[in-house]
Amino acid sequence: MARRIRTGVAMLTCTLLLAAAVAEAQQVTWKAALFGPPRAVTQPLDWFAKEVAAKTGGQVKIELVYGEALAKATEMPDGIRGGAFEIGFLCASYYPGKFPLWTVLDLPMFTPDDIIVQGRTQMAVAEHPAILDEFKRWNVKLLVPIPLPQYQIMGKRRITKVEDFKGVRIRVSGLMAQVLEEYGAVKSLVQAPEVFPSLERGIVDAVTFPATYAFFSYRLHEISKYFIDKISLGTQPCFYGVSQTAWAKLSPPHQKLMLDLREGALAEFVKAYRTADEKNYDEFKAKGVEIIDFPAAERAKLVANAEKFWKGWVDDMQKKGLKGKEVFEFTQAMLKELGKK
Numbered sequence: 001m002a003r004r005i006r007t008g009v010a011m012l013t014c015t016l017l018l019a020a021a022v023a024e025a026q027q028v029t030w031k032a033a034l035f036g037p038p039r040a041v042t043q044p045l046d047w048f049a050k051e052v053a054a055k056t057g058g059q060v061k062i063e064l065v066y067g068e069a070l071a072k073a074t075e076m077p078d079g080i081r082g083g084a085f086e087i088g089f090l091c092a093s094y095y096p097g098k099f100p101l102w103t104v105l106d107l108p109m110f111t112p113d114d115i116i117v118q119g120r121t122q123m124a125v126a127e128h129p130a131i132l133d134e135f136k137r138w139n140v141k142l143l144v145p146i147p148l149p150q151y152q153i154m155g156k157r158r159i160t161k162v163e164d165f166k167g168v169r170i171r172v173s174g175l176m177a178q179v180l181e182e183y184g185a186v187k188s189l190v191q192a193p194e195v196f197p198s199l200e201r202g203i204v205d206a207v208t209f210p211a212t213y214a215f216f217s218y219r220l221h222e223i224s225k226y227f228i229d230k231i232s233l234g235t236q237p238c239f240y241g242v243s244q245t246a247w248a249k250l251s252p253p254h255q256k257l258m259l260d261l262r263e264g265a266l267a268e269f270v271k272a273y274r275t276a277d278e279k280n281y282d283e284f285k286a287k288g289v290e291i292i293d294f295p296a297a298e299r300a301k302l303v304a305n306a307e308k309f310w311k312g313w314v315d316d317m318q319k320k321g322l323k324g325k326e327v328f329e330f331t332q333a334m335l336k337e338l339g340k341k
Helices: 002-026 043-055 073-082 101-106 115-125 129-136 174-181 192-200 211-217 244-249 252-260 262-286 296-319 324-339
Strands: 028-033 060-065 087-091 140-146 151-155 169-171 186-188 206-210 226-229 238-243 290-293
Touching (some): 043 060, 043 252, 043 262, 073 087, 073 140, 073 238, 101 324, 115 140, 115 262, 129 140, 129 324, 140 244, 140 262, 169 192, 174 296, 211 262, 238 244, 262 290, 296 324
Parallel strands (some): 028 060, 028 087, 169 186, 169 206, 226 290
Antiparallel strands (some): 087 238, 140 238, 151 206, 151 226
16 A cells, blocks of 8 residues: 555656646747837737737747847847847848848839738748748748838938939938939938938938838938838848747747737738828928828839849849849749739
8 A cells, every 4th residue: 555655656746747847848938139119110029929928828928128238230140049039130231141142122122012911921032942041040030020111211302203313312222222323313321320410411312211200210300391202112121030949949839829920910010000100191291391102103213223233133142152043033923922912
């Protein structure tokens, strides 16, 4: 009898220890490194984190850390690869040499205004074998896409046709700048914190930024006369990347849960941007800024001009021994297919 009791106690102890070990293994807390304050572009990740915590009963938590407290914007891939945090706000334009093929989504006037199509295209492109290899080098997996509003223009020059760019000193960079330079624009590489005084003093005539909230946050509407909307010069391929090492430690059900939540996160992006736009358009008008919808026919001229820069990107990638042509054609096909849905 004593032997049976001891055996029963031993079995119960093993069961309890196993249950405790399993419970402990399921308790996961990830840190997400973000730059800047909470804003429209971070709201969807905040929603995502709350959904994950709620649907896992608190077993998986994501802690959002703002203001470059964990890493500078330019050091996010290094932080993930080094294990400093599990999630990072990644934008390829800060380090194009680390994700060269991913910059296909950075091409001027290539991606659509539609936030949902942008996000779904990012998720599709992130699964392309060449992109997977690129991400693997930095121990990164796309967790949640960050579809960004298109770059528009605000400033002191009225622009309603491509010829109006002649002589305009504009804060713009990358291939977007080259497209506008074809029409006589003069590129300026003013850093974001300097855009207000530069526009105020006439160092630049106009500024490009993605989304109305960027112009508003830098108070450009206070000194501008015009907001050139719907010119949609392009966008940046940003995403919330997760450490592949951390991802591999999640249970399959938890992985599936996160993947399933991505569509909901896309809807949150749409909602956050719409809310910000409604408020900011009112602020622009209140300050006397004239909102100009750039004519579609004029934009078509810019797009036609941009195509040679798309080809230039492909040629450059191919010369570097990368699958630029394959990735470009795949991305273009995805944009077309997903744009029909």
